[in-house]
Amino acid sequence: MGFLVSILVGAVAGWLADLVFKxxxxxxxxxxxxxxxxxxxxxxxxxxxxxxxxxxxxxxVGAVIVLGIAALIxxxxxxx
Numbered sequence: 001m002g003f004l005v006s007i008l009v010g011a012v013a014g015w016l017a018d019l020v021f022k023x024x025x026x027x028x029x030x031x032x033x034x035x036x037x038x039x040x041x042x043x044x045x046x047x048x049x050x051x052x053x054x055x056x057x058x059x060x061v062g063a064v065i066v067l068g069i070a071a072l073i074x075x076x077x078x079x080x
Contacts, residue, residue, distance in 0.1 A: 009052065010035030013059030021067045038063025 014031030017038060039055065042062030049058045 005052070005055075006036060006039070007032055009055045009059050010039060012056050013038050013063050016056075016060050017063035017067050020064055021071065034063050034066060035059050038066055041065055 010032045011028065012035065014033070014035030015028075017034060018031055036059070039059035039062055042058035042060070042065075043049070045062065045065075046058050049055050
């Protein structure tokens with residue numbers, strides 16, 4: 001997958017995952033990075049995806065998993 005396509009897929013997947021977790025409100029750059037990391041995590045779970053919609057769905061699921069883990073970690077921290 002090309003670099004620009006990875007950024008586009010990451011942006012869409014990160015934006016969709018950000019919509020699911022409404023308590024987080026990330027900037028576009030963080031959403032893109034979240035989508036790219038989500039693509040890596042989703043790729044580990046689902047294996048290689050072939051089409052652009054498969055890539056977006058895989059990245060979205062991976063980004064939701066990453067955000068879910070971040071929410072769990074943030075919820076366990078004590079506030080001072």
